[in-house]
Amino acid sequence: MTLRARTTIHEKSFSLGGFAPLYSNAANFGITTDEADNYRFPQPTRCIIKRVLAGKYLFTYLKQPSESSSYIVSLRNHIAVVELHNERLFFRMNRLAFFEECLELSTTCNMQVPWLCSESPFIACVTGSGRVGIELEAGGDALDSESQSAAPLKVKLPRLAAWSSDTRLQLEVEPGYLNAALMAEATAVVCHSSLVISSNGDGGRGSWEVPMRALRFLMP
């Protein structure tokens, strides 16, 4: 079963059962957060900077009372649930909704020049066997290169939510001084990939887009 086949995009609230203890972003799950004791640090030394910058440092720890029980995930955004079998998935930290305790967060450093042109060299990834949820505002798609036989898959980089470790991309940027000075977004042409999850939104930055670009210029 391919990674793409093990990926489900949920548009409505769904029941999540049979999970290992889970770390979740409570705000998107509708959990009451009245008591501060509900929070804990998941893997406190993992991806510290990314988690702080993405506002996802604190996660709620969920544990099933019994194996037969399930948990209703009430959605605000669409969520792509990816089931990993000892695989690695790269993702954007601000889109992380939940992940099972058996998975391990980490940060890799990609210093290839084309990638550095428009993205941070530090990429969050999750490794192991278990389920991970990726938030997709305004919907999204889970694609692989095999299903795109006619034309190569193209995704605007800010909309790239998660991708498998075997992904190979070519980056295209629009020429011109204004595009360069304003850090116009690049487009990723997917040459090969087992899974590319793209969102229909660009991360919900909205009016923060320009300040975020300026910040990215200061801190790549």
Add this chain to the structure above:
Amino acid sequence: MATENSAGPAATIRARPRRWVRWILAPAAAICLFSLLFPYAALMVAALVIAVGVIAASVGVVVVMRRFVDTNSCEGSVFREWRPSKRAGAWIALRVLAQWAPFGALSIILWWGNGWIIDQAIYLIQSAIVEWCGSIEPESAQLSWTGEWMLRCVFPDVLVDTVKSASSGLSWGMRVLMVLPFIITVLIEIERWLSLALLLWLTVRSLGYFLVRMVVAEQRPKTEVFFDRGNEPRQGVA
């Protein structure tokens, strides 16, 4: 410490002690207490940490640069695939400099303005100190300041001597008040060096960005970006 809360139809939230108390507050409190009890030891530790930090940062920069070159020099990567002629390279360098020029000019203006403001602030503070000291009647007894040598490292001897003689007959509270302008001066000096570091970083960053952007825009065929082997160099291009 763990408590059980129900949240959701069939979920249990297991709470843990707040680790930020242990990880952040407790170490910070310990450092403050240590600094109060053993100020000289704390100073030595701080100097050691700074020295080790500078060395570690230098080694880190070398390692990062080496990895950067390795990653981009292997078969199929951008340093191999993109080989402009000397003429084309010079033309691209000129275009990059032209693109960067407005930002460079802006940063120089900001740097100059920052330095001017800092110089004026330091002048005003030191003038105020001297004037204030002149209004105090010094006594014959001279107190020795425990931190005097540190002040002499940063400030002119004349200024330190003036303050020292003027403050000898003052209460401890007044002496602490007189040291405050020195602390402010040190802080704005630190700001001067931090802004210099930021200027250098922005210069490198903006030049690199315009260069890479131009290379990526013009490169045919495109170099592939891969993720499968982490930081290691890629093996071939499709």
